[in-house]
Amino acid sequence: MLKFTVRRLVQLIPILIGLSILVFVWIRALPGGPAEALLGERATPEAIERVRELYGLDRPVWQQYLSYIGSVASGDFGQSVLSRRLVSTEIRERFPATIELTIAAMIFAIGIGIPLGFLAAKRYQRPLDHLSVAGSLLGVAIPVFFLGLLLKYVFAVKLHWLPTVGRSNATSTAPHPTGFFVLDAIVTNDRIALVDAVRHLILPAIALGTIPLAIITRITRAAVLDVVNEDYVRTAQAKGLEPRVVDRRHVLRNAMLPVATIIGLQTGLLLSGAILTETVFAWGGMGQWIYQAISYRDYAVLQAGILFLAVVFVLVNLLVDLSYALLDPRIRVR
């Protein structure tokens, strides 16, 4: 297992290097040149000269790349044109927000998707099954931002059951030691803040989690259908084991492998969906930040944001790969 992990980590290095080169090249391909792009509207000729010296834009490209890597490694991503704050500070505040949303969406998707898929398979070709298949199809065809708008309109604007935007009440003064609002409320023992945080989390999590929900339901159903016809399940039933035990010990455990694969794939895609969801709900995470950076041509933020999210994506995929190796011993041998 250790050897497998090390091998995977080593394979990671060229990808990370390649990513950093891609982003490095990208910022130089932007209209107006990197200095103008990084300065935005404050681009006076003197400021441009200063930035050129600072970033060494007159030095050979490979030197520029090395100093770029150096500053990234030390956490210096520059300054946001929009907020005038350090990009690294913004990341530290916004990243937990996106993680919190992503986790909530996954809990929603897995918590409903797996039981639903399982039940649909058990009641194959009956109403619940047809409903789940139709629902899955629909779930994938709805764009995340449209669903977000719909949910916002129905539950927040019309019914007033849930708040429209943000992570917490605007007048809230609750402290945020960890940056994860739900966790913070638990840690500071603040029931009001907890309820507030959860209420704000519900709609965005549902919007973001619906597509993974649809896919997980479908894959679970397919996996359970496959497994239920296997010989070892028939043997277990023939042995006289209770149906529930057969389900738990044999059907579910083996059906979970393809499902885990899909869950792993979805987690990466959630990062993309988060950009749209956070924009609709003004969530205050990395996604909304990147959206604003696009609108305001805040390229320092875009550069850091894209690189950061890409690295997170790669790491998450690595963790997922490692978890398959844990679940399925056959993978470790390859």
Added chain:
Amino acid sequence: MSLAEAEAKELHVEGEQLVGRWADARQRLLHNPGAVAGLVLIALFVLVAALAPLLAPHDPGQQDLSLIRPGVVPGPSAEHWLGVDQLGRDILSRIIYGARSSLVIGVVSLGFGALLGLTLGALAGAMGGWVDTVIMRFMDMMLAIPGLLLAIGVAAAIGRSLTAVMLAIGVVNVPIFARLLRGSMLSQRESDYVLAARALGVRQSRIVLAHVVPNSIAPVIVQATLALATAIIDAAGLAFLGLGSADPGVPEWGRMLAETQSFLQNAPHAAIFPGLAIVVSCLGFYLLGEGLREALDPKFRR
């Protein structure tokens, strides 16, 4: 014809005739209600896009501010079947013309992405060796960035335009198709008929072009259809984020949704109908794609 050729074309005997795999698949497809529904939806979508000038009751760019009062944006009425938006433009006409943008973006971006991806995949699959390694490493790197993020990066670099969106979505599709075709070809390479052909002395290039590639096409067709659905959603998503064409005269479903956010309370219809348009057209391609997958999947064959 020889046995090897028959196997290559994957013919089987049905009654007194040799039936091709494609005829078989077509039959299965047409008996699948979901796939047929998908075909109908797609036909509708394409027709609406093609005949937009004939079908749209109003000029999509024409504003009629006399209809708008503070806090009131008229919904569906006899004059405007789906209502108007915040500038008094007829929503039905905008949706009809928006179908054009969506179709063009979807087809062009997919065409570009698939073509480039398939070429790279075919090269990697056919030539193997270091060509394969280099191409696939590059594809891995592109896949390392989540799709929308990659699209955003490309579109931001090129600037706000239709071309940017098309290029961005095309680029996202390149590694997907490259990997797909290469994988398909690699598994074909070990097939008996390829070994037989090689043993008979058939030239490598002929084996690849005349046999391996056609037999690898089935998953590509499925993927292309599904990717078209995704392209429509992604294009709308990019427009929603403000990366699409800035031309107000060209309606685009995603941008229509983005514009409605500020007055959602007064005019939900301005968001619901474009959104539904996206869902319906997507659903069409998705249903067809799933139907094609089932029709072409060898496991389902008798």
